[in-house]
Amino acid sequence: MATTTTEQTNSPIATTTEKPVMVVGIDESEISFYALDWALDHFFVPFASNPPFKLVVVHAKPFPTSVIGIAGPGITEVLPVVEADIKRIAARVVEKAKEICRNKSLHDIVVEVVEGDARNVLCETVEKHHASILVVGSHGYGAIKRAVLGSVSDYCAHHAHCTVMIVKKPKSKH
Template structure:
């Protein structure tokens, strides 16, 4: 049943970084629980062949992914958000998140900002920058405020 009564989807990219956790918490605090939004958590898991020697065997990658998803689900439960779908997809996070936007017909994609400088961003590639230019929905980049000393 399509129409205005259907919930709009918010996709959030999650990983094991504090920036990702902050973005999820910020979104939960500002948009949920909500009768108009459904939450989809997406974790991009590197392929085992791309991380040989870095993260160990495939089972380690699966454990990390399970921990990331479990932690994110717990944050949702703590905020009384129960309309949540979570998935782990193997591949580059830039493509995985843009594909999830298409798959779920998302209204909003939320990603955390790692705050890389220009050189690191050029070498590693910015997931948030890529998504801002390629995702077919509104993209919200959540930056963790810097603590002033």
């Protein structure tokens, strides 16, 4: 069963009409923070006083057993250490996302940490909030890596019941 931690920071201005929802998926990768930053720059900063979307930032925290990947003797000693590490990573990811939002003067956001596979967590968050758009970063995996590791953005593009924006970080010019 997945567990969800939701935190909302409220702006002093209350809105009377429901805005469409934008969900942004984040993990500990640089590209996910780039995607969040890109979405804020293109959809929120130009409309600082009245952004067109309600923002939900979600981090999928893996199950400790999926990180360990083994079972047997000794697992009970390792599990608490892995769990604590996953919690620390989630806290760092959430704090960095909040900092990015604060730096763009965006304070009215919902931040969720949901335990589970990122693909399912993102699609379920879209459903839960009736989101109009999902923004995810692209790691730029090649065909082989994508086949082995699976692509969260590809899965979401095919399964999320909303528009999916896949943000790619431009390659640096040499």
